[in-house]
Amino acid sequence: MKASSFKPRSLSVLVAICAVMSVLLAVTNALTAPVIEENQNAAANEALLQVMPNGEGFKSVEFDAEKLPKTIKEVFKEKNGGYVFKLETVGYGTGLVLMCGINADGTVSGVVCLGSSETLGYEKTYGESFTGKDAAGVDAVDTVSGATKTTAAFKNAIKDAFNAVTILGGGSVDLRTEEEILNDNLSAALPAGEGKFIKPFIAEVLDGIDAVYAAENGKGYVYVIGEQFIGVEAGGSSDNATVAAAHAILSASVSEDIDLSAHGEGVLPKKLLSAKKTATGNYILEVKGAGYGIKGGDDYHPASGEYIVVRVSMTPAGKIIDTFTVSQAETPGVGDACLDEKFYGQFDGKTEENYKEIDAIGGATMTTNGYLDAISNAFAAVTILEGGSVDLRTEEEILRDNLSAALPAGEGKFTKLFITEIIEGVDAVYTADNGKGYVYVIGEQFIAVDESGASDNEVVSAAHAILTASVFEEIDLSAYAEGVLPKKLLSAKKTASGNYILETKGAGYGIKGGDDYHPASGKYIEIRICLSAEGKIIDVVTTFQEESKGIGDACANEKFYGQFDGKTAENYKEVDAIGGATLTTNGYFDAIENAYKALEILKGGNH
Amino acid sequence: MSKNNNWSILLKGILKENPVLVLILGTCPTLATTTNVAGAFGMGIAAMVVLICSNMLISLLRKVIPENVRIPCYIVVIAGFVTIVQMIVQAYLPPLYEMLGVYLPLITVNCIILGRAEMFAGKNSVGKSALDGVGMGLGFTLALCAMATIREVLGAASFAGIAIPALEPYKIEVLVKAPGGMLVYGLLIALVFVITQGKAPLKKSFSCAGCPNAKHCHSACTEIADPANAETKEVQ
Numbered sequence: 019m020k021a022s023s024f025k026p027r028s029l030s031v032l033v034a035i036c037a038v039m040s041v042l043l044a045v046t047n048a049l050t051a052p053v054i055e056e057n058q059n060a061a062a063n064e065a066l067l068q069v070m071p072n073g074e075g076f077k078s079v080e081f082d083a084e085k086l087p088k089t090i091k092e093v094f095k096e097k098n099g100g101y102v103f104k105l106e107t108v109g110y111g112t113g114l115v116l117m118c119g120i121n122a123d124g125t126v127s128g129v130v131c132l133g134s135s136e137t138l139g140y141e142k143t144y145g146e147s148f149t150g151k152d153a154a155g156v157d158a159v160d161t162v163s164g165a166t167k168t169t170a171a172f173k174n175a176i177k178d179a180f181n182a183v184t185i186l187g188g189g190s191v192d193l194r195t196e197e198e199i200l201n202d203n204l205s206a207a208l209p210a211g212e213g214k215f216i217k218p219f220i221a222e223v224l225d226g227i228d229a230v231y232a233a234e235n236g237k238g239y240v241y242v243i244g245e246q247f248i249g250v251e252a253g254g255s256s257d258n259a260t261v262a263a264a265h266a267i268l269s270a271s272v273s274e275d276i277d278l279s280a281h282g283e284g285v286l287p288k289k290l291l292s293a294k295k296t297a298t299g300n301y302i303l304e305v306k307g308a309g310y311g312i313k314g315g316d317d318y319h320p321a322s323g324e325y326i327v328v329r330v331s332m333t334p335a336g337k338i339i340d341t342f343t344v345s346q347a348e349t350p351g352v353g354d355a356c357l358d359e360k361f362y363g364q365f366d367g368k369t370e371e372n373y374k375e376i377d378a379i380g381g382a383t384m385t386t387n388g389y390l391d392a393i394s395n396a397f398a399a400v401t402i403l404e405g406g407s408v409d410l411r412t413e414e415e416i417l418r419d420n421l422s423a424a425l426p427a428g429e430g431k432f433t434k435l436f437i438t439e440i441i442e443g444v445d446a447v448y449t450a451d452n453g454k455g456y457v458y459v460i461g462e463q464f465i466a467v468d469e470s471g472a473s474d475n476e477v478v479s480a481a482h483a484i485l486t487a488s489v490f491e492e493i494d495l496s497a498y499a500e501g502v503l504p505k506k507l508l509s510a511k512k513t514a515s516g517n518y519i520l521e522t523k524g525a526g527y528g529i530k531g532g533d534d535y536h537p538a539s540g541k542y543i544e545i546r547i548c549l550s551a552e553g554k555i556i557d558v559v560t561t562f563q564e565e566s567k568g569i570g571d572a573c574a575n576e577k578f579y580g581q582f583d584g585k586t587a588e589n590y591k592e593v594d595a596i597g598g599a600t601l602t603t604n605g606y607f608d609a610i611e612n613a614y615k616a617l618e619i620l621k622g623g624n625h
Numbered sequence: 626m627s628k629n630n631n632w633s634i635l636l637k638g639i640l641k642e643n644p645v646l647v648l649i650l651g652t653c654p655t656l657a658t659t660t661n662v663a664g665a666f667g668m669g670i671a672a673m674v675v676l677i678c679s680n681m682l683i684s685l686l687r688k689v690i691p692e693n694v695r696i697p698c699y700i701v702v703i704a705g706f707v708t709i710v711q712m713i714v715q716a717y718l719p720p721l722y723e724m725l726g727v728y729l730p731l732i733t734v735n736c737i738i739l740g741r742a743e744m745f746a747g748k749n750s751v752g753k754s755a756l757d758g759v760g761m762g763l764g765f766t767l768a769l770c771a772m773a774t775i776r777e778v779l780g781a782a783s784f785a786g787i788a789i790p791a792l793e794p795y796k797i798e799v800l801v802k803a804p805g806g807m808l809v810y811g812l813l814i815a816l817v818f819v820i821t822q823g824k825a826p827l828k829k830s831f832s833c834a835g836c837p838n839a840k841h842c843h844s845a846c847t848e849i850a851d852p853a854n855a856e857t858k859e860v861q
Binding site for chain 1: 716
């Protein structure tokens with residue numbers, strides 16, 4: 019084999035070929051490069067025109083990233099003075115990319131979402147609601163409940179766009195977040211704090227002070243009175259009399275544990291976990307409340323099984339000094355807002371009369387109620403620790419105690435009787451599960467009737483006689499022609515006295531509702547209703563329901579269906595609906611309406 | 626020796642000497658672009674255009690290019706054409722450009738192009754080289770489309786991006802991923818082997834012994850070619 023030798027000819031051929039190809043490439047490039055650039059510009063322009071349809075001559079603008087809000091990634095200036103911004107922010111997920119156009123007159127020309135990892139899809143069209151708004155009007159746009167993080171991100175991004183326009187125009191805007199402003203104020207008041215502050219839990223009443231912050235390094239405190247931030251170094255004092263007084267109290271604050279076991283079984287609320295008392299007589303309590311973690315739960319958001327634990331400091335007179343959420347396992351992104359000082363800070367200064375007058379956590383009623391539950395236990399605990407007494411029994415426990423007191427032979431187990439006759443003067447009747455008698459409730463009185471059936475009370479004996487004599491027989495529905503009786507009538511009985519006992523069903527959320535998060539169960543609400551021949555409701559009870567847990571299932575509660583007793587066909591809808599469960603309430607009305615329809619037909623004896 | 630039948634030059638690229646399934650050239654773009662029939666077709670046509678042009682130009686220059694700078698020259702020519710095709714596609718067919726992505730400039734190192742330049746264009750007339758380019762290009766495109774059809778229809782329940790709802794529950798997703806691609810490729814090679822009765826891969830003209838570098842290879846590959854050599858005849 020011959021070794022390749024360097025030949026001038028080889029080199030020149032190679033160079034020649036390279037030269038020719040280069041020329042061809044240069045020619046093609048000259049022809050195609052403008053077309054390619056136009057394609058790319060058209061794509062970018064398309065997005066710009068979407069947010070500013072009347073815009074012309076968009077030009078990309080260089081900017082100092084330090085000076086503009088952090089969410090601004092690209093800036094375009096339009097010929098007529100408008101701006102288009104490309105923003106990247108975080109909604110429910112990261113990577114929410116928006117284009118926002120601001121006209122020269124200071125109104126939003128359009129907002130479009132270019133890319134996102136949001137979960138519910140609102141980001142696709144939410145931007146449209148901002149067209150035409152000016153800087154002040156941005157906040158007024160409705161947020162979408164259930165998509166608060168996405169919609170809040172939109173609003174903040176658009177505010178950033180407005181701020182950017184101001185800054186680019188030569189103005190200045192305070193771009194600091196609330197936390198940054200707070201931290202700057204605290205650091206200015208107490209430089210020794212080295213920029214790291216926490217909000218300590220206060221167990222003393224500090225007159226005139228709005229808030230207290232402590233330096234994490236222990237070098238002092240900052241007291242906030244309105245807009246003023248006044249720092250006090252550890253071991254130091256202040257010229258401000260209010261602050262000096264507060265600081266003295268705070269520095270001297272000591273507390274010691276209260277031995278809860280010394281109070282005996284069942285005296286203190288079960289949900290009181292621990293208690294301390296300060297030298298000044300205030301209480302520091304840790305209480306738990308049943309929020310979504312205990313009472314909620316469905317396939318999509320299982321209940322954690324954990325209580326919300328709250329620390330509360332309270333004066334002996336029952337005024338809340340400070341609150342703090344110690345732990346919670348509520349729904350992330352929804353109920354966990356109870357960890358936010360903005361929520362629990364609302365309770366400071368409240369008493370047992372007004373502690374419920376706070377803004378609930380949007381979309382987290384169970385969590386809010388759980389928090390209120392915890393705090394109510396704190397009030398009860400303080401009353402008891404101060405020597406007072408509180409009936410800690412639940413309503414069910416009080417009812418059972420009253421029934422047992424009236425009829426001890428009932429051994430504590432009672433069921434509410436379904437009334438099939440019109441009885442005067444009696445509010446409710448309970449039977450002992452072991453058959454040993456009845457208890458009649460008239461107002462606050464619980465009057466027992468034992469197995470013998472005798473009672474001193476005239477009203478009760480009269481009622482008892484009627485009830486025990488009540489007989490009824492089944493009506494044969496098949497005797498009626500097809501389609502005559504309402505389809506939702508399940509069964510019918512008639513008493514000797516002419517009342518009708520009907521079982522009907524109604525279409526509530528289980529049939530008419532349903533979405534990705536709360537699927538419809540496919541089941542009707544079923545009720546048993548006793549109607550007099552004139553159409554007066556004698557009694558109603560829910561026999562079956564599979565409505566939304568924690569919301570619609572309130573229709574199984576006697577507090578709800580008990581409202582129908584005594585109503586007629588004209589006014590049976592005049593009851594308190596189940597809050598947040600319109601479909602369920604309407605389903606109940608549907609079942610009752612079918613009962614009335616059936617009554618008309620059965621009364622007429624038509625076949 | 627081989628019959629100089631122009632028709633046979635064209636046809637051999639489609640089955641008997643299919644670059645992808647017999648010569649086993651250009652496997653990278655094959656595996657990469659056969660997840661979608663539209664992309665496969667686009668790649669095939671783009672490669673065919675480059676192949677025809679480069680074959681013709683190299684054939685034209687075959688007497689001019691000295692052997693010792695043969696490879697660099699071929700590469701300059703091929704790379705130049707690929708870049709020209711790339712610019713034209715980017716300007717006038719942006720969707721195809723997006724779909725092919727990085728595999729468009731990679732045609733430069735597609736073995737089929739360099740391989741045919743060496744094996745055929747460097748030794749044959751311009752006309753025949755052009756036909757070879759067409760034949761090989763068609764073979765490449767057909768092989769790609771066949772593979773893409775199998776992978777896309779069975780693996781993604783769609784054809785060229787149009788969904789086939791009836792097949793949706795039965796789709797075998799691994800087919801659109803690398804392991805599936807290799808599997809389909811291997812099965813197709815086996816199928817063509819059976820159809821051509823196994824004679825094609827052993828042809829001397831394009832097995833190791835026919836490689837232009839054979840004399841530099843210190844006969845490392847001639848041993849592999851040996852056992853078959855005794856029997857093989859040129860079949861055209």
